[in-house]
Amino acid sequence: MKPQIDAMKQFTDVFVYSSDTNKGNFYFIAADGGTHAWNWVNQYIYDILPDLFRN
Numbered sequence: 001m002k003p004q005i006d007a008m009k010q011f012t013d014v015f016v017y018s019s020d021t022n023k024g025n026f027y028f029i030a031a032d033g034g035t036h037a038w039n040w041v042n043q044y045i046y047d048i049l050p051d052l053f054r055n
Contacts, residue, residue: 001028001030001036002028002030005028008026019051021051021054027051029044029047029048031043031044031047
């Protein structure tokens with residue numbers, strides 16, 4: 001997915017990359033050793049929770 005994300009970052013009129021949801025509309029995090037597989041779902045959800053429930 002990394003090459004796709006890097007390509008999307010080039011289209012700044014559509015995709016605004018930022019970990020701050022008030023500044024951007026997409027964000028990508030890759031875990032060291034992580035894969036795009038079901039057994040990583042719990043870790044990915046745990047990592048994104050602070051971003052989903054910010055004041």
